[in-house]
Amino acid sequence: MTPTLTIGWRRVQIELKEFFRERESVVFTFSLPMLLMLIFGSVFSGEIAPGLGVTFSQYFLAGMIASGLVYSSFQQLAIAIPVERDDGTLKRIQGTPMPKAAYFLGKLGVVLVVYCGQVFLLLLMGVVLFDITLPSAAWQWITFAWVSALGLALCTLLGISFSSLPRNGRSASAWVTPVILVLQFTSGVFFVFRDLPSWMQTFASIFPLKWMTQGMRSVFLPGEFASQEPAASWELPQVAGMLVLWTLVGLVLALTTFRWQRRGDG
Amino acid sequence: MTMSDLAVEVHALAKAYGGIPAVDGIDLQVQRGECFALLGPNGAGKTTAIEILEGYRARDSGDALVLGHDPGRPTGTWRSRIGIVLQTATDNAELNVHEVVSHFAHYYPSPRDPESVIEAVGLSEKRKTRTRNLSGGQRRRLDVALGIIGRPELLFLDEPTTGFDPEARRDFWELIRRLRADGTTILLTTHYLEEAEHLADRVAVIADGRVVAEGAPSSLGGREAGDAVVSWRTPDGVQTSRTAEPTRLVSELAAQYGGEIPELTVRRPSLEDVYLALVGRPVESPSDQGSVGEL
Structure with missing residues (x-):
């Protein structure tokens, strides 16, 4: 293995150790999606497509798994990196011969573990409490895999880029939370997407979350529900196209905007 | 003197922020194996100067060579030859001393043994203590451990004992002296006269971004002839x-x-008298209020 990969692997281990030792943050990270699932799934339990047997709980589960992509990568990094810029983590690393890519590999490791944990808990909850049947077709799991992979890639890159916006670690969550909430409301997480005003649908279509939720619905909802989408189809090629496009945007932004030091320190 | 005798060579170094000069034309030469102190009041430009040499900040003008390499273009190999002890850091809060030191050892091509480094900085009893539970002085010792774990030829220390009580400061000085005795070149900044006098072979006094005096602490500013x-x-x-x-x-x-x-x-005029005359400002004493130098 190259030094970058060996050290990257060591970064993954040390980052996970740190992550799991911060009890409160661990509890919050894993319980928030479940809590939302429990509340929304219980309040809005009715069918949303007569005759198709699709409940809002099922619809919401797909939305929450797509949100899990955002929570585990974008939200986590956009908050953690500014904090590490404040407490000297980044400055210390910058002063060592550690290959810089190893730092991001370490972050990616945490993102993957957190995402897998969140998905597992959500699915478990869906099956036990909300009568959700897991998809059986192989293509559905393949779709799940590529939507997850692209979603994590683009949200990780956007999270790294976004981390340069807050002035300090304390203001980071104030920057991140509204962005996520607005996109969740407009992208078909908290509301059924086809019921939203068309200008809102158009707005959400610019951003990746709408496409991530749509991809996840194609996995977790019956095939016939595709007719209920605004385009009367899952539009998987468009989903893939938008996610790749945003991954490229995220890559360019991350490479051009990332700062190892606080603004004004350089 | 050949190039290789110098660990740090700086000529006409300058850096301004928003048009206001922080470092205003500094010349320095630090020889290998020596302990060199940049002494000056807060805001004199010490940190800016040392961070340029550590490869953190870009200089506006001037020449700088650190271990024969331009610090404005840091490379991994160069970084593995220097060690940096930053002014403040609260990172790795959830990891214990042993975990942090052995993790950082992996970054370097020929690191020191983590256990001996922990012992050298006097943290053996705290090796299983999480960083967040260390006292200020212990935290700085850990910072030094991380600074020397890669076996650096040159160690930078930026105001290493700020906020220490007198006993912790004495212990810390002893640690620095041992490192110097091992052949590590040391460049430190301090606003404590007493620290420069105890540790440094040579001192450069900095005020308003310029070197106003340079020499051995005993001869600074013509002190011996005063x-x-x-x-x-x-x-x-x-x-x-x-x-x-x-x-x-x-x-x-x-x-x-x-x-x-x-x-x-x-x-004779104390170093403090000389220093005060040089920087034209009130002095801060490491032992704080009370005993300001024996007369």
């Missing part, structure tokens, strides 16, 4: 006299008194 102050008690009270020839004055007084001169003291 006037001495002689004081003694007369029936009318204590009398003091400033003179370039204290020996002559004392002999005259001895003759006058026919033996012992009551309450005689002769003193």
Whole structure:
């Protein structure tokens, strides 16, 4: 293995150790999606497509798994990196011969573990409490895999880029939370997407979350529900196209905007 | 003197923020194996200067070579030859001393043994303590451990003992002396005179971004050649006299008194006197309020 990969692997281990030792943050990270699932799934339990047997709980589960992509990568990094810029983590690393890519590999490791944990808990909850049947077709799991992979890639890159916006670690969550909430409301997480005003649908279509939720619905909802989408189809090629496009945007932004030091320190 | 004798070579180094110069044309030469202190009040430009040499900040102009390499273009190989102890850091809060030190050892091509480094900085008893539970002084010792784990040829220390109590400071100085005895070149910044006097072979006093004096602490600012102050008690009270020839004055007084001169003291200007004159500012003492230098 190259030094970058060996050290990257060591970064993954040390980052996970740190992550799991911060009890409160661990509890919050894993319980928030479940809590939302429990509340929304219980309040809005009715069918949303007569005759198709699709409940809002099922619809919401797909939305929450797509949100899990955002929570585990974008939200986590956009908050953690500014904090590490404040407490000297980044400055210390910058002063060592550690290959810089190893730092991001370490972050990616945490993102993957957190995402897998969140998905597992959500699915478990869906099956036990909300009568959700897991998809059986192989293509559905393949779709799940590529939507997850692209979603994590683009949200990780956007999270790294976004981390340069807050002035300090304390203001980071104030920057991140509204962005996520607005996109969740407009992208078909908290509301059924086809019921939203068309200008809102158009707005959400610019951003990746709408496409991530749509991809996840194609996995977790019956095939016939595709007719209920605004385009009367899952539009998987468009989903893939938008996610790749945003991954490229995220890559360019991350490479051009990332700062190892606080603004004004350089 | 050949290039390789110099660990740090700086000429006309300058850096301004928003048009205001922080470092305003500094020349420095630090030899290998020496302990060199940049001494100056807060805001004098010490941190800006040292961070340029550590490869953190870009200089506006001037030449700089650190271990023969331009710090404005840091490479991994160069970074593995220097060690940095930052001014403040609260990172790795959830990891224990042993975990942090052995993790950082993996970054370097030929690191020191983590356990011996932990012992060298006096943290053996704290090796399983999480970083967040260390005291300020212990935290700085850990910072030094991370600074030297890669076996650096040159160690940078930026205000290493700020906020220490006197005992912790003495212990820390002892640690730095041992590193220097091992052959590590040390460049430190401090606003404590006493620290520069104890640790440094040579001192550069910085004020307003410029070097206003340079030399061994004992000779700084012509201290050894400066006037001495002689004081003694007369029936009318204590009398003091400033003179370039204290020996002559004392002999005259001895003759006058026919033996012992009551309450005689002769003193050279202290480093503090010299320093105050150089920077034209009130001095901060490491022992804080109270005993400001023996007279």
